[in-house]
Amino acid sequence: MKSLRYVGKRIPGIDAEKKVTGRSIYINDFKLPGMLYGKILYSQYPHAKIIGIDTSKAEKLKGVKAVLTGRNIPSIRFGFLQDNSPLKREKVLCRRDEVAAVAAVEPEVADEAISLIEVDYEPLAAVFNPESALAQGAPLLYEERGTNLISLPTGLDCGNVEEGRRNSRWIAEDRFEVTWVTHCCLGTSGCVAAFDGKGNLLMYTNTQIPSYTQKYFRDALEILGLRDKKVRIIQTAIGGAFGSKLETHPHEYIAFLLAYKSGRPVKILFSREEEFMATSPRQPASIYIAQGCDNEGRLTFRDVRMLMDAGAHGAGALWAPTVMMMTTSSLYRVSNVRFRADFVYTNNTYCQAMRGYGNPQVTFAVESQMDILAEKAGIDPVEFRLINANEPGEMTPQNLKITTCGLKQCIDKVSEALDWEKVRKEGHGIGMASLIHVGGGARIYRSDGCGTIIKMDDYGRVDVFTGATDMGQGSETVLAQMVAEELGVSFEDVNIVNGDTNLSPWDVGAHASRTTFIAGNSALLAAKKLKSQVFEIASEFLQEDIGFLELGQRRVFSKRDPEKKIDLAKLLRSTHFSTQGRVLMAEAFYDPPNQLYDKENKGNISATYAFGSHGVEVEVDKETGQVKILKYVAAHDVGSAINPLLLEGQICGGVVMGAGYALTERLISEKGEIKNPNFLDYKILTPKDSFPIETIFVETEDPEGPFNAKGVGEPGVVPSAPAIANAIYNAVGVRIKDLPITPEKVLAALKKKRGEGR
């Protein structure tokens, strides 16, 4: 790559100063004149009929401006299966189901009003795991459906699994379990909804999907009878999202309805406890997996069946199999693949997207079992992975087109960094796991695009209006770097405008590690258009062919004649400040060359794929079962590193999140109730739990990526759990197949291994 000024440089986040000096405006900071505070009453039971609700005392409380129940709101449906509603009318199906809501002049008054609402329930029998929910005679959540099973077309068949099985020399067959973990956003969920006198809606919310939120609330307005009204979504600063804000949520509809009812702006801001219990965690799963290999260690088949607890409503997690099947079919070369996933309604909490979106779950199974199978076949796990690693240019059985692929280099680098052969021989606990993930968008909607508008002022300063959402991942910084690079201006000259549907062009949302790739390509397209305008006017000004012009360090110059050069700002002003002058502006929309899955769930869903490999060395205390990470190496095929500083942050953040998933995190649900809804009892890793992480970037120069980059927002979290599980096995010989791998489980397994029954 030619020498670049900003791309590839360790530039601190553009919003870092604002954040550390407390000047970012979060939903918490937000107050509109006349604003009310909304609070929600949740169900007292995991499953019950609502016989009646008496809100009279709440309504009489001074300062209360609106009280809503499922019986005095219009019928708004949302969610993946359209089976959720802002407030429940007839039945509650889980403890987090919303039963009533109030808006009052102060939060305390709203809290008091909530406590004055009397709900008359008729408790019903409930089910708390998929197996019992599928049993004959189990209580049904949706009686009209006749079953708790959710039938979705999430199967995949490639080649012939039975034949693959027959042709195997070695076969492994296991069951893995993963449980609920949650995003732990430090900024809790919240929004402010406000109507103007014409029925137009303004909503401030910390969503990841402003364009889709606008659409959904436009639909909701129509249900209120407000047709063709304007919906403006403004994102406040997002204190973490990780997928938790990829849908519209009950609290947003409730704020919207309270604002409509009261005629005043209404703010709902979750408490930490609400954030734990009333937002949707990562999808738990029970995973059956079998895979085999031939005598040379080449994978012969892979067969995955998942049974998943959908909880009480069909939310965003029901799409996660689209990613799970990708890893099943395409992480390593395997031609015979079967994937099945069943979701079952229970009276538990329901689930949604969380960083990796199904991939950490399935990768835990696939990569744990890769080690199991390698051991059976008597092949070193690194060797085994290299034998099967994907290669550039191949097409996977699910029809994913692998263009660039640095998996082998990642495996090699990790192996080298851990001094694999030596350390493993010495009996230390080291393990490895790899990943595949979408790296060039993911076409799950019909559009996977993002728009950009760009304008340049008289000094060469650039305003870039992008649809992209920066929820902390650093996309604003990366976009500014790319635009500054392309236009030859200073990084400081670039200002990013986003997060407001009135201002930002359309974007599908911040998901699937797509922002650098998609929004980056969009910004680059717009910048290139602007650049050609600059060259057009410079060509006339300098009397030089456009083909010989170059932009850099705020100057336009001829590549062949050093005399021909002009200050960019001077050129712009000479163009602007003349009769019938002009000011430079341009726009672009980029939608990547990827495909929706076809009816068989095959197709090239992403324009490129990210690969990576994690290696870890652990120490296991055989007396306590405590696992200590001594060294962690994360090698990623990133296409190219646009900003190594932020990229390291992305990867390290993912690794720590993944290590928490592996070792400590668990949302404890008892009879549908979250028992640890706080940071004391929910064990997220903190700085004192930190461990040394080495990040390695493999640059495969993706031809479709902006400055050859791939998306790497999610990959960091994906292979941590199996890498750690594999290391633990290597250390003490016990294979833990359910997460998190707590000291208790390790200890129990050690005892069992030593022949001591529990």
Place this chain on the structure above:
Amino acid sequence: MKSLRYVGKRIPGIDAEKKVTGRSIYINDFKLPGMLYGKILYSQYPHAKIIGIDTSKAEKLKGVKAVLTGRNIPSIRFGFLQDNSPLKREKVLCRRDEVAAVAAVEPEVADEAISLIEVDYEPLAAVFNPESALAQGAPLLYEERGTNLISLPTGLDCGNVEEGRRNSRWIAEDRFEVTWVTHCCLGTSGCVAAFDGKGNLLMYTNTQIPSYTQKYFRDALEILGLRDKKVRIIQTAIGGAFGSKLETHPHEYIAFLLAYKSGRPVKILFSREEEFMATSPRQPASIYIAQGCDNEGRLTFRDVRMLMDAGAHGAGALWAPTVMMMTTSSLYRVSNVRFRADFVYTNNTYCQAMRGYGNPQVTFAVESQMDILAEKAGIDPVEFRLINANEPGEMTPQNLKITTCGLKQCIDKVSEALDWEKVRKEGHGIGMASLIHVGGGARIYRSDGCGTIIKMDDYGRVDVFTGATDMGQGSETVLAQMVAEELGVSFEDVNIVNGDTNLSPWDVGAHASRTTFIAGNSALLAAKKLKSQVFEIASEFLQEDIGFLELGQRRVFSKRDPEKKIDLAKLLRSTHFSTQGRVLMAEAFYDPPNQLYDKENKGNISATYAFGSHGVEVEVDKETGQVKILKYVAAHDVGSAINPLLLEGQICGGVVMGAGYALTERLISEKGEIKNPNFLDYKILTPKDSFPIETIFVETEDPEGPFNAKGVGEPGVVPSAPAIANAIYNAVGVRIKDLPITPEKVLAALKKKRGEGR
């Protein structure tokens, strides 16, 4: 004109609901976290040396965070002659000169701190009128200049005035006087300046010139040593401007310096008293005028000499001769013209732009004298005006190209509406006056342009980013009408984004009645580009030639085949929601075909010109001198009326402002001190002083105008004073040549006429 859906319709202002429900955010409403309040200490003397300033007591006051004087700030210069500075260092030149400023945690604390600042002055002799300021030995404001006379190249010579005079049958020669009047904005001046940690500046201010304010503060930052920083100007809602916010003002620089010094946001908001005494009023003038006509009543020459009090600093009013000479040379056909204007420094307040920008002053002289001359020539004033009225297609001696011109129709319509001949014969007091004004921008900077960015969402909703400033004149509404019309969407579908330099494309500012014309053309250009994109995709979708396509009522259809039609929203979604789809966006910059004046002050400064004629019937109480307006008719050549409702508002507002100028308004200055800085003592017309106004729109269909419109923001105020003066003369036979025409002056003139000495 073809039948239109929104253009030409009486649509209420797009911001009206927000304003009447109190949801517009004015600078008064504005508060940033950690914000301080700035207050200014003004001079105690009209002219004095500053010997010393003791700020120690103020600095010690609890809650005071910054105290500035001219001696601890960098040297920032501003104003038309660069002779003003935020705080004065050595000398004060007028009572409003800023001497010190403080920023404190509460406004009251800042007030107290101001009262604790001790300034040691050495008073100097002062001058309060141009004549004495020009006298030998007069005190000099700027000693280094050696004179108080300001020499500006504001002369104009067309033809041969002496020859014109010789060829005259009738000649009138008079002297007129106009005094200070002020804008009386109901929202006072104010701003909030805030720095981020990198030295970038954010300023909220109710300016009319966001793009230029950005430039000026970029320059100011450089003086602080902050090079290449970002300056973002955000306009708050403007509670009236009328030219008062066409410059950067001392209080803006002071807030900026206080924010820089304190490291915290600083707000300065003027009290009503400050608004009266520390903002700049309309330019007063002493006008000598002579004009003549031949036997047929044709004008032979016009000779104007003005002596004007510049006050203590050379501010925006020094440009007003550019407009004054336009009316002198080009209101009615007259080939021999001379115009001279001298400005003189005095220790009075200094002046700036105010609606009409010099035109009300000069038109008072020209049109009062038109009646005087008509009487001398024995020709009815209406007839006299018709003889000399401008015609379409003519070139005036100053090289103004009159394209469309409805002056004769305006005169006819007014005459008809007043039943001129009959009423005049009956001895009622009726009078008339006409006007010319720029109606297609005014190239006073090298660029007279405005940019627009436009984007359309999946439902055909349109966001229009314009450089245009809406300060109450209704430009947002008019732009939305034009865009809706052009794109065949609903008026409600259009959203206007403006008033933020990060978002809005460049615009020269809201002055010279240019916004509908310039921003309108710019918006139309962008809309046409977007429309051609719509047709491009519709052509493919409908299999129809682009030439046969039309847009209307949110549909695209074929003009020849009624079967070929599609919902706009559907078309947009089908284009967007496909692989490598697109979303529609476009941009345009419009800079009109007008010219800067040449060195002789000739040139076609505007792309078209507005004309109009006002007629009025008055009753004069001979006992009290009180003038009562019985009927007022205002006929204007508006090109075309884009929104008759708002246009009536514009014209009526202008007429009332003009009638106040004629009859009641006067800023009383005694020894440089404003003696009536409040609405009790400064007599603006109020609703109880209102009178019936009939507005008549003459539509001349300007070919360069957007939907054939001309600019008409200022004209309503221009001819009121002479029309009223002429009516008073017609009523009671006294000719008052200095404004305002108070009852005292009328009474004195009546007494004089009756031969009673005063």
